[in-house]
Amino acid sequence: xxxxxxxxxxxxxxxGFKAINNLSFQIGSAEMRAIIGPNGAGKTTFMDIITGxxxxxxxxxxxxxxxxxxxxxxEARIARAGVGRKxxxxxxxxxxxxxxxxxxxxRKDRNPFAVxxxxxxxxxxxxxxxxxxxxxxxxxxxxxxGELSHGQxxxxxxxxxxxxxxxxxxxxxxxxxxxxEEREHTTAILVEAARTRAVVVVxxxxxxxxxxxxxxxxxxxxxxxxxxxxxxxxxxxxxIDVYLGR
Amino acid sequence: xxxxxxxxxxxxxxxxxCLGLFTLGVTALSExxxxxxISTSFVKTLGKTLSLSLIALAxxxxxxxxxxxxxxxxxxxxxxxxxIGMWLMYERTRDIVVTSMANADIPPTPQEITDAxxxxxxxxxxxxxxxxxxxxxxxxxxxLILVVAVPGLLALVFGWLAFRSRVTGVYLSILTQxxxxxxxxxxxxxxxxxxxxxxLSGLQNLPGLDDxxxxxxxLWFFWASALALGLGYLFAAWVVSxxxxxxxxxxxDDEARVRFLGYSVEGYKLFIFTxxxxxxxxxxxxxxxxxxxxxxxxxxxxxxxxLAVWVAIGGRGRLYGAVIGAAFVSLxxxxxxGGQVPSIPLGFYTIDWVDWWQVVLxxxxxxxxxxxxxxxxxxxxxxxxxxxxxxxxxxxxxxxGSLKEQExxx
Ligand SMILES: Nc1ncnc2c1ncn2[C@@H]1O[C@H](COP(=O)(O)OP(=O)(O)OP(=O)(O)O)[C@@H](O)[C@H]1O
Ligand SMILES: [Mg+2]
Numbered sequence: 212x213x214x215x216x217x218x219x220x221x222x223x224x225x226x227g228f229k230a231i232n233n234l235s236f237q238i239g240s241a242e243m244r245a246i247i248g249p250n251g252a253g254k255t256t257f258m259d260i261i262t263g264x265x266x267x268x269x270x271x272x273x274x275x276x277x278x279x280x281x282x283x284x285x286e287a288r289i290a291r292a293g294v295g296r297k298x299x300x301x302x303x304x305x306x307x308x309x310x311x312x313x314x315x316x317x318r319k320d321r322n323p324f325a326v327x328x329x330x331x332x333x334x335x336x337x338x339x340x341x342x343x344x345x346x347x348x349x350x351x352x353x354x355x356x357g358e359l360s361h362g363q364x365x366x367x368x369x370x371x372x373x374x375x376x377x378x379x380x381x382x383x384x385x386x387x388x389x390x391x392e393e394r395e396h397t398t399a400i401l402v403e404a405a406r407t408r409a410v411v412v413v414x415x416x417x418x419x420x421x422x423x424x425x426x427x428x429x430x431x432x433x434x435x436x437x438x439x440x441x442x443x444x445x446x447x448x449x450x451i452d453v454y455l456g457r
Numbered sequence: 458x459x460x461x462x463x464x465x466x467x468x469x470x471x472x473x474x475c476l477g478l479f480t481l482g483v484t485a486l487s488e489x490x491x492x493x494x495i496s497t498s499f500v501k502t503l504g505k506t507l508s509l510s511l512i513a514l515a516x517x518x519x520x521x522x523x524x525x526x527x528x529x530x531x532x533x534x535x536x537x538x539x540x541i542g543m544w545l546m547y548e549r550t551r552d553i554v555v556t557s558m559a560n561a562d563i564p565p566t567p568q569e570i571t572d573a574x575x576x577x578x579x580x581x582x583x584x585x586x587x588x589x590x591x592x593x594x595x596x597x598x599x600x601l602i603l604v605v606a607v608p609g610l611l612a613l614v615f616g617w618l619a620f621r622s623r624v625t626g627v628y629l630s631i632l633t634q635x636x637x638x639x640x641x642x643x644x645x646x647x648x649x650x651x652x653x654x655x656x657l658s659g660l661q662n663l664p665g666l667d668d669x670x671x672x673x674x675x676l677w678f679f680w681a682s683a684l685a686l687g688l689g690y691l692f693a694a695w696v697v698s699x700x701x702x703x704x705x706x707x708x709x710d711d712e713a714r715v716r717f718l719g720y721s722v723e724g725y726k727l728f729i730f731t732x733x734x735x736x737x738x739x740x741x742x743x744x745x746x747x748x749x750x751x752x753x754x755x756x757x758x759x760x761x762x763x764l765a766v767w768v769a770i771g772g773r774g775r776l777y778g779a780v781i782g783a784a785f786v787s788l789x790x791x792x793x794x795g796g797q798v799p800s801i802p803l804g805f806y807t808i809d810w811v812d813w814w815q816v817v818l819x820x821x822x823x824x825x826x827x828x829x830x831x832x833x834x835x836x837x838x839x840x841x842x843x844x845x846x847x848x849x850x851x852x853x854x855x856x857x858g859s860l861k862e863q864e865x866x867x
Contacts, residue, residue: 286716287721305708305846306854306860321720321721326720329700353866355866357853446806
């Protein structure tokens with residue numbers, strides 16, 4: 212299995228505080244990975260680095276078959292290269308309908324002129340409807356997304372993530388605010404996506420992580436504490452001390 | 458599901474119909490072609506109002522829809538005016554010079570004519586040579602190109618520098634103020650080549666058309682302004698109604714999120730900033746021939762702030778709101794500052810509206826912002842049944858220009 216993303220020796224500090232400390236991480240092109248760790252471990256910051264929001268002080272972030280560095284690229288270019296992200300706090304365009312949110316995310320030419328001349332067509336509309344069905348928002352398409360419940364916004368954001376057809380999905384706490392059935396559904400979608408793509412899921416809920424049935428990376432104080440199967444890491448003494456034992 | 462522009466925005470048709478009726482009505486009441494109930498000077502006022510509505514439309518695109526509070530769009534408006542003014546002044550002065558020299562015994566050489574024109578135009582600033590920037594002033598076509606090219610290029614360069622460094626919010630507003638101030642100060646100088654604080658004058662006279670009375674010329678410009686506003690409205694509605702508009706509103710409410718979807722926010726901002734600068738230039742080129750004169754005071758920083766006030770009072774984020782705001786405030790302003798409103802004697806003090814109008818305007822801006830963020834445009838919501846979403850006072854996004862709860866539609 213080829214490596215899609217390789218992060219090596221990355222460090223970031225905010226005003227002298229090391230949020231990420233010499234972190235290394237790899238993921239293959241069709242692989243699911245869960246990241247767990249206590250609050251403030253640096254999970255979200257790690258995603259910020261990959262997506263170009265935060266520039267690391269040192270280290271490398273290498274992407275794809277051609278091994279290009281993501282560090283010199285803008286957020287938008289990284290996204291176009293195939294990195295999609297779902298935020299911890301659901302962020303959708305609240306003033307716009309569910310349909311428009313999904314259409315905006317749909318994988319298409321992002322050039323301003325192409326977008327200006329874009330005409331809504333049947334295949335795209337169908338894609339949006341399919342996505343809406345997948346995330347259970349079919350009857351909400353015309354509603355302003357600002358009116359959706361917290362859980363529905365989470366769904367919409369997952370839908371937008373899928374619409375982008377990224378090669379790497381970074382999913383930050385997708386199950387927060389969801390009912391048990393919705394969590395199961397989310398698991399199913401993520402597992403399905405991981406058959407053809409790389410998926411990185413940050414989650415606190417151990418049950419959720421267990422159902423993902425994948426390798427787990429434990430972050431602590433900005434560095435990898437342990438990596439392996441869930442059973443392997445949960446039996447690790449360090450992990451029990453800093454995370455599970457509390 | 459390709460619905461037409463009009464089906465998606467019924468308000469566009471309503472607006473165009475109103476504009477058409479208004480144009481016909483004014484024509485029918487004008488001195489030149491109608492009953493004469495509307496004086497020529499008032500036709501000019503109305504024509505100017507339409508041009509101001511056009512730049513308000515541009516402001517709404519850039520602020521109301523994209524969330525960039527530009528306080529410099531009047532610079533582009535003024536530049537458009539200067540570009541058309543150069544041709545008007547040059548051609549008209551040439552006509553006069555040629556006529557007066559025609560009686561001389563020896564026919565004047567082209568050089569003598571050019572010198573005489575230069576003397577006429579630049580005498581007030583103590584010069585007679587044509588500065589380089591007047592190189593195209595003999596050609597209407599070239600100056601018309603400059604009407605869009607000069608504001609467009611300035612916006613492109615300015616926007617590229619500002620957006621690339623991710624200047625946003627208040628800092629961007631200040632930067633645009635600095636730009637318009639710098640331009641005004643430059644133009645105030647006598648050696649700027651545009652006649653310093655004298656500006657360009659006599660622009661109401663069309664070269665070669667001395668026989669056409671002002672009553673007719675004023676109607677021509679009124680029609681042209683109405684046409685430009687109509688086309689501008691159509692264009693703006695087209696831009697904001699599709700996916701492009703979706704991106705713009707996304708940038709307004711949460712630009713970081715738009716970036717993570719792969720859209721280059723800077724490119725979109727630059728595009729809309731430049732396009733609206735061009736629209737502003739066109740509006741200015743229509744306005745100043747009706748005003749008759751343009752000078753650097755027109756692009757003082759305060760002018761661009763007024764523009765934002767108009768759009769806010771009319772209701773940003775909806776195109777008709779911007780037009781109504783600009784039309785309403787500028788007409789009321791003409792009325793107050795024209796000295797027609799009787800002063801109020803209080804015994805110890807007389808309220809003279811020419812002076813106090815500014816205070817009223819400032820106060821209404823504050824009141825509108827605080828108590829009716831939807832502006833005048835919000836009045837239409839009573840008829841259309843449009844309601845704001847219930848967000849417990851939360852804005853629609855983290856962006857500095859994002860819509861407030863009351864401004865949005867549920
Ligand atoms: N922009 C920033 N400026 C200063 N400190 C920051 C910044 N971003 C993150 N931090 C700090 O870096 C540390 C790691 O934060 P991060 O958000 O990555 O944690 P997390 O693992 O996602 O936690 P949680 O489980 O609560 O989401 C925290 O201590 C946080 O306060
Ligand atoms: Mg986090």
